[in-house]
Amino acid sequence: MKKPISSIVVLGAGSAGLLAALTLRKKLPAAVSVRVLRSPRIGIIGVGEGTTPNFPAFLFDYLQLDEERFFREVRPVWKRGIHFIWGPRGEFPYAFGNHYSVSDTGFRRPNGFYSWGDPYAAGFIGRMMQQRKVFLPDDNGQPRFDGAYGYHLENVRLVSWLEAEARQVGVSITDAEVTGTARDGDRIRHLVVDGQEVVKADFYVDASGFRSELLHGALEEPFQSFADTLICDRAVVGGWEREGGDPIQPFTTSETMPAGWSWRIDHREHVNRGYVYSSAFTTDDEAESLFRKRNPRVETTRLVNFRSGHYRRSWVGNVCSVGNSAGFVEPMEATALMVLCMELRALAASLQEGRLELRSSLIDLYNRFSENVWSEIHGFLMVHYKFNTLLDTPFWQHCRDLPLPEDAARIVGFFQENGPSSFARDWLLPRASQFGTEGWWALLVGQKVPWKIQPPSPQEQKRWAERQIRLEHAVKHALTTEQILATMDSPAHWQRAREARTRQPA
Numbered sequence: 064m065k066k067p068i069s070s071i072v073v074l075g076a077g078s079a080g081l082l083a084a085l086t087l088r089k090k091l092p093a094a095v096s097v098r099v100l101r102s103p104r105i106g107i108i109g110v111g112e113g114t115t116p117n118f119p120a121f122l123f124d125y126l127q128l129d130e131e132r133f134f135r136e137v138r139p140v141w142k143r144g145i146h147f148i149w150g151p152r153g154e155f156p157y158a159f160g161n162h163y164s165v166s167d168t169g170f171r172r173p174n175g176f177y178s179w180g181d182p183y184a185a186g187f188i189g190r191m192m193q194q195r196k197v198f199l200p201d202d203n204g205q206p207r208f209d210g211a212y213g214y215h216l217e218n219v220r221l222v223s224w225l226e227a228e229a230r231q232v233g234v235s236i237t238d239a240e241v242t243g244t245a246r247d248g249d250r251i252r253h254l255v256v257d258g259q260e261v262v263k264a265d266f267y268v269d270a271s272g273f274r275s276e277l278l279h280g281a282l283e284e285p286f287q288s289f290a291d292t293l294i295c296d297r298a299v300v301g302g303w304e305r306e307g308g309d310p311i312q313p314f315t316t317s318e319t320m321p322a323g324w325s326w327r328i329d330h331r332e333h334v335n336r337g338y339v340y341s342s343a344f345t346t347d348d349e350a351e352s353l354f355r356k357r358n359p360r361v362e363t364t365r366l367v368n369f370r371s372g373h374y375r376r377s378w379v380g381n382v383c384s385v386g387n388s389a390g391f392v393e394p395m396e397a398t399a400l401m402v403l404c405m406e407l408r409a410l411a412a413s414l415q416e417g418r419l420e421l422r423s424s425l426i427d428l429y430n431r432f433s434e435n436v437w438s439e440i441h442g443f444l445m446v447h448y449k450f451n452t453l454l455d456t457p458f459w460q461h462c463r464d465l466p467l468p469e470d471a472a473r474i475v476g477f478f479q480e481n482g483p484s485s486f487a488r489d490w491l492l493p494r495a496s497q498f499g500t501e502g503w504w505a506l507l508v509g510q511k512v513p514w515k516i517q518p519p520s521p522q523e524q525k526r527w528a529e530r531q532i533r534l535e536h537a538v539k540h541a542l543t544t545e546q547i548l549a550t551m552d553s554p555a556h557w558q559r560a561r562e563a564r565t566r567q568p569a
């Protein structure tokens with residue numbers, strides 16, 4: 064029998080390291096110690112501000128963290144999806160929730176089939192995004208939090224809240240830089256800290272960001288690069304303070320740019336923008352100057368370099384890598400925190416299943432899971448580039464010419480023959496798909512990729528138009544972010560939320 068682990072060291076205290084420490088502390092027996100080491104000299108990356116809906120679910124359903132404290136300290140706003148300024152239509156929504164792949168009562172086919180003329184018509188969240196609204200009201204005029212939302216949050220605020228939560232559950236956090244390691248084959252024997260002290264644990268989580276100190280640095284796991292197919296490798300980032308009357312947009316904007324694309328993320332007090340570009344198609348100076356021209360209110364700017372890809376295995380011996388140190392793809396769909404939550408659930412479940420023993424069968428399974436996650440994201444992001452005809456610069460010509468990976472090509476081929484069908488989704492998509500048919504169809508309908516099926520009959524079109532009137536009517540009374548924040552910041556809101564929770568059956 065292998066010896067069960069009783070001590071864990073997490074290297075890094077960015078969002079990945081702190082969330083890993085919290086997860087392991089909360090999900091493993093209390094006898095397992097969890098210690099975080101972080102280097103104040105190196106610091107955190109400080110970017111990463113949009114999430115997907117799995118993030119609130121991870122924090123509040125899975126980890127059972129305190130939502131009120133989160134709102135008070137992190138000050139997030141809600142994100143209902145992505146507004147793409149993209150493709151032959153000029154724009155389209157990628158709304159969270161199920162819209163394209165579900166059928167409204169009385170319709171023969173999923174809603175995606177009727178949304179060709181107007182993707183905003185697929186469901187109420189897209190319509191709300193179009194009108195800068197965020198949630199429908201309940202009978203008392205209070206927001207109905209329906210679960211199909213992520214957040215816009217500031218990385219630095221998130222990290223400081225996570226640190227406080229981690230300390231509260233007994234995670235110890237030490238300021239210390241790892242300067243060396245000793246290994247036995249594919250295991251780390253100990254870490255050397257600040258050039259002298261030896262730190263030992265049974266298990267190590269590498270959350271050291273792009274440096275990947277343990278997985279890559281010490282264990283020399285090779286990197287599988289996507290650089291030939293996801294060619295953006297830099298971002299210039301900046302923002303400005305919001306002025307009164309400037310409405311908070313409840314979605315991320317992704318806008319086509321000559322050598323890449325640009326995001327806009329709204330926070331309560333300021334707006335953050337970034338131009339993600341390929342250094343093969345523009346220079347840093349050119350990118351910065353275009354970014355400033357398009358965003359004259361931008362104050363200081365910052366350049367961030369990255370590479371898209373992942374390490375071949377994320378878990379080797381007694382080291383499991385999470386967050387940017389395991390892999391990263393350009394932030395088009397804000398997948399990093401999403402992948403992190405998936406990784407941490409899988410890691411905690413594997414350690415629980417193995418009764419804290421490091422079993423090779425569970426490690427192999429974890430690595431297969433992680434490989435599948437990266438592979439789907441890779442194809443999904445390439446589809447964004449393949450069909451965007453909004454600009455015809457050398458960058459976009461190059462991206463459109465790139466062949467899709469096999470799995471993504473199969474999904475697109477199915478769509479071109481069968482349209483946004485919900486048939487056989489379990490055979491078509493990768494197992495445990497992160498985006499589901501909903502995500503794939505949102506992109507393909509949004510980018511006007513044609514399919515062969517006959518258009519809806521005139522009767523169906525008439526009924527679809529009538530449905531739109533009902534949708535418009537429902538959305539007319541939807542609430543803006545500002546309206547909701549005015550009540551969220553009040554003690555009465557949290558009193559109501561607590562009462563609602565205590566009324567729920569256990």
Ligand SMILES: Cc1cc2nc3c(=O)[nH]c(=O)nc-3n(C[C@H](O)[C@H](O)[C@H](O)COP(=O)(O)OP(=O)(O)OC[C@H]3O[C@@H](n4cnc5c(N)ncnc54)[C@H](O)[C@@H]3O)c2cc1C
Nearest residue numbers: 075076077078079102108111113241271272386387399400
């Ligand atoms: C341009 C850009 C935009 C992004 N946008 C998004 C987004 O919208 N949504 C999203 O989900 N993600 C986004 N990301 C990804 C984002 O960076 C991650 O989600 C997230 O912040 C995870 O960071 P991390 O904790 O892995 O790394 P980091 O924040 O870099 O933390 C690394 C930690 O390791 C420590 N460390 C490193 N080496 C040592 C050492 N030798 N000794 C001791 N400590 C050490 C550091 O001090 C630090 O504490 C974006 C990334 C980029 C580059």
